Amino acid sequence: MVSFSAVAKRYPGGLEALKNVSFSLAAGELAFLTGRSGAGKSTLLKLIPAIERPSAGSVVVNGQNVASLKRSALPYLRRNIGLVFQDQKLLYDRSVYDNVMLPLAFSAHAPREAARRARAALDKVNLLAREKANPIQLSGGEQQRLAIARAVVNRPAVLVADEPTANLDAESAIRILEIFVAFNQVGVTVLIATHDQTLVARYGKRVLRLEGGRIV
Amino acid sequence: MRAWLRHHGHALSQGFRKLSVLNALVIGIALSLPAAGYALLESLRPAGARLALEPRIALFLAPQARRADAEALGARLRADRRIDSVRFVPREEALKDMSAVQGLGEVIGALGRNPLPDAFVVTSRQDIAGELGKLPGVAHVQADAVWARRLAAAGAIAQLAIGVLAALLGAALVAVTFNTIRLQILTQRDEIEVSKLLGATDAFIGRPFYYLGLLQGIVGGVLALGIVAGALALLNSEVRVLAESYGSNFRFTFLPLPEAVLVVLVAGGLGWLGAQLSVGRHLRAIEPM
Numbered sequence: 054m055v056s057f058s059a060v061a062k063r064y065p066g067g068l069e070a071l072k073n074v075s076f077s078l079a080a081g082e083l084a085f086l087t088g089r090s091g092a093g094k095s096t097l098l099k100l101i102p103a104i105e106r107p108s109a110g111s112v113v114v115n116g117q118n119v120a121s122l123k124r125s126a127l128p129y130l131r132r133n134i135g136l137v138f139q140d141q142k143l144l145y146d147r148s149v150y151d152n153v154m155l156p157l158a159f160s161a162h163a164p165r166e167a168a169r170r171a172r173a174a175l176d177k178v179n180l181l182a183r184e185k186a187n188p189i190q191l192s193g194g195e196q197q198r199l200a201i202a203r204a205v206v207n208r209p210a211v212l213v214a215d216e217p218t219a220n221l222d223a224e225s226a227i228r229i230l231e232i233f234v235a236f237n238q239v240g241v242t243v244l245i246a247t248h249d250q251t252l253v254a255r256y257g258k259r260v261l262r263l264e265g266g267r268i269v
Numbered sequence: 270m271r272a273w274l275r276h277h278g279h280a281l282s283q284g285f286r287k288l289s290v291l292n293a294l295v296i297g298i299a300l301s302l303p304a305a306g307y308a309l310l311e312s313l314r315p316a317g318a319r320l321a322l323e324p325r326i327a328l329f330l331a332p333q334a335r336r337a338d339a340e341a342l343g344a345r346l347r348a349d350r351r352i353d354s355v356r357f358v359p360r361e362e363a364l365k366d367m368s369a370v371q372g373l374g375e376v377i378g379a380l381g382r383n384p385l386p387d388a389f390v391v392t393s394r395q396d397i398a399g400e401l402g403k404l405p406g407v408a409h410v411q412a413d414a415v416w417a418r419r420l421a422a423a424g425a426i427a428q429l430a431i432g433v434l435a436a437l438l439g440a441a442l443v444a445v446t447f448n449t450i451r452l453q454i455l456t457q458r459d460e461i462e463v464s465k466l467l468g469a470t471d472a473f474i475g476r477p478f479y480y481l482g483l484l485q486g487i488v489g490g491v492l493a494l495g496i497v498a499g500a501l502a503l504l505n506s507e508v509r510v511l512a513e514s515y516g517s518n519f520r521f522t523f524l525p526l527p528e529a530v531l532v533v534l535v536a537g538g539l540g541w542l543g544a545q546l547s548v549g550r551h552l553r554a555i556e557p558m
Contacts, residue, residue, distance in 0.1 A: 136466055142462075142463050155464065158473075159473045162272075207468070
């Protein structure tokens with residue numbers, strides 16, 4: 054489902070964020086990506102939806118080598134990858150419901166089907182009652198759940214989350230991870246970057262540990 | 270197909286929502302200048318056409334000239350290959366024409382006799398007025414070729430000036446739209462970045478801006494026509510008084526329908542072009558981080 058092969062990433066200026074990284078995630082697998090700040094976790098996650106391109110090696114997602122994809126093909130790749138960011142990247146000039154509707158706006162779904170999917174996604178993260186609220190009115194945990202709802206509304210095969218529990222209390226963090234586990238249980242491949250070892254230990258799933266840009 | 274139509278409908282409604290009446294008004298005012306100039310020129314064209322645009326030469330015979338002398342002169346003129354056309358204007362016809370001009374009928378009636386001579390009106394592209402003036406029986410020659418050439422040159426200059434003005438203001442319309450779209454893109458930078466992350470194509474993101482440019486141009490074009498119509502109505506209220514004092518019913522007329530439609534279509538096209546240039550330049554620069 055997701056395969057990295059001898060991947061390196063060098064930024065202009067010479068910073069080498071990833072060095073010879075190789076691993077594979079099978080379809081329906083859940084794995085944690087851990088490491089200290091600056092270890093290269095975010096860079097690795099950005100390579101999956103081709104927000105960044107590798108300097109060397111190949112990144113294969115859903116059978117496509119994203120390194121060689123044309124710019125015009127990237128939107129179609131990204132529609133099959135659910136992305137959850139540490140800073141959520143929500144739009145605060147529209148409602149909770151409209152935030153979840155955003156990815157459906159450029160898909161081919163009929164309005165009624167899109168509305169049904171958006172409400173189903175909000176229901177899964179327990180935010181249906183807040184659909185008319187503005188994201189600014191939500192707590193940190195609720196905003197993260199909203200970001201997850203938006204990431205899964207297009208029913209992606211792969212879900213990638215960058216520090217989704219950062220800045221959350223322990224109880225909220227567990228609720229967020231339970232949502233990821235629930236999606237994984239219905240076959241979604243999930244990769245979660247976190248530096249919270251307690252949470253990682255709680256679930257006993259595969260762990261990819263990054264140190265100085267290498268998997269150790 | 271339905272999804273495609275839905276996306277365009279959505280983009281169109283977003284374009285409407287982003288439409289700034291003030292920007293459209295600026296475009297309308299800019300476009301009204303060449304449109305008004307064109308309307309004025311078109312209104313004057315029929316009046317100009319009535320004036321002799323072909324170089325005409327009028328040959329007036331002596332008042333005491335006999336009709337037989339006139340016929341002999343006419344035969345000689347028709348035989349001259351340098352002359353394109355010859356028209357004989359008998360003194361009776363000249364008097365009748367002059368009497369029809371308001372205010373002159375009573376004056377001529379008071380004279381008690383016809384003071385006008387027989388005349389020939391000939392057209393020629395060659396400068397032969399002086400030569401024709403020496404023909405026997407010709408008392409006076411009046412050549413209006415210079416006047417006709419000056420009038421035609423003035424018309425051509427006015428037309429060129431309007432064309433240059435239209436081109437400059439058309440470029441201004443493109444620039445105004447380019448900048449409007451640039452500001453819109455900057456304002457929506459976060460939304461665009463998130464949309465790209467979630468899988469929106471550049472075409473999907475750019476479409477509302479194309480519609481905005483198109484709509485801004487069209488609304489600007491319609492406003493320009495409104496401004497021209499209003500200005501002509503105002504002008505005509507004064508022109509009417511002046512024209513009636515000359516016995517004329519001259520009025521400035523609004524643009525003919527095809528030209529009016531063309532103004533709106535060209536304005537819309539230029540707006541779309543401005544949006545196309547702006548989106549092409551600024552949208553690609555926004556990449557998810």
